[in-house]
Amino acid sequence: MGIVLGKIISWLLVALACLTAFACFSDSVIGGSLAIAAAVFFCPLSWKMLRRFAAQEVPTGAFIILALVTYFAGTGMAISNFDDKKQAVQQGFANLEDYQAANKxxxxxxxxAKHLDGLAAVERQKAEEAKATQAKVASACRQDLxxxxxENQFDAxxxxxxxVQKLAKYDYEWTDGITSPIFSRLAWSEKKSGMIIYFGDEIKFQNGLGNFVRHTYACTFDPVSKLAVNVxxxxxxx
Structure with a gap:
C-alpha cells in the first residue's frame, strides 16, 4: 500500500512540476528547464533508466531529493525573474535586460537611457571615422594607376x-595562366575619368593557313560603365 501511495504522490509531483515548467518558461527559460528536469526526477519510470545509467542501486529518496532541489531552484529563478520584470516596468525600463544591465x-x-545614447554616439562616431578613412584610401587609390x-582588374x-576574342578572324587560343596574367602592362587612357588601358600578349589568333600566331592587345576599360570602350x-x- 505504501509503495502504491508513494508512486501516486510521485506522479502528482510530476504533474505539478510540468505545470510549473509551463508557467516558468514565460519568465525564465532556465527556470522552466529546471522544472522539466524535476519532473523527470519525480517520475518513477525514469528511476530504472537512471539507475541503469549510474550502474548502481540508487535509493528512491535520492531521486526525490534531487527532484525537490531542482524544482525549487527552477521556481526560485522564475520568481526572481518575475520580480525583476515587475521592477523593470515600474521603474520605466524597456525590458528586463536593460533593468539588469542598469543595476550592474x-x-x-x-x-x-543617457548611457545608451552615449554608447550609440560613440559607435556613430567610430562608423563615421571608418567611413572617412575608407574614402581617403579610395581617393588615394583612384590617383594611383x-x-x-x-581594384578594377576583375571587371576589366x-x-x-x-x-579581344571578337577580333579573331578565325579561331583563338588564350595562353594566360597563374604565372602568365592576361594583362602585363598598364597606362592611363584618361586619368580624370579613371579609364585605364590594359595591355597583354597572352592570346593566339589563327591565320588563314591554320597556324596560331601570338598577338598583343590593348583594351581601354571604363570603370564607371564597366565596359571595354576600345580594343x-x-x-x-x-
Missing amino acids: LGLDAASY QCWAD IMACKPA SAESGRL
Whole structure:
C-alpha cells in the first residue's frame, strides 16, 4: 500500500512540476528547464533508466531529493525573474535586460537611457571615422594607376576578354595562366575619368593557313560603365 501511495504522490509531483515548467518558461527559460528536469526526477519510470545509467542501486529518496532541489531552484529563478520584470516596468525600463544591465552599473532608467545614447554616439562616431578613412584610401587609390587597375582588374577581364576574342578572324587560343596574367602592362587612357588601358600578349589568333600566331592587345576599360570602350590587337609580343 505504501509503495502504491508513494508512486501516486510521485506522479502528482510530476504533474505539478510540468505545470510549473509551463508557467516558468514565460519568465525564465532556465527556470522552466529546471522544472522539466524535476519532473523527470519525480517520475518513477525514469528511476530504472537512471539507475541503469549510474550502474548502481540508487535509493528512491535520492531521486526525490534531487527532484525537490531542482524544482525549487527552477521556481526560485522564475520568481526572481518575475520580480525583476515587475521592477523593470515600474521603474520605466524597456525590458528586463536593460533593468539588469542598469543595476550592474548602479543607474536608474533615465541615467541608463543617457548611457545608451552615449554608447550609440560613440559607435556613430567610430562608423563615421571608418567611413572617412575608407574614402581617403579610395581617393588615394583612384590617383594611383597600379592600385586603380588592380581594384578594377576583375571587371576589366570580364569586359575585355570577350572583346579581344571578337577580333579573331578565325579561331583563338588564350595562353594566360597563374604565372602568365592576361594583362602585363598598364597606362592611363584618361586619368580624370579613371579609364585605364590594359595591355597583354597572352592570346593566339589563327591565320588563314591554320597556324596560331601570338598577338598583343590593348583594351581601354571604363570603370564607371564597366565596359571595354576600345580594343585592338596586332601580331607580336610585348
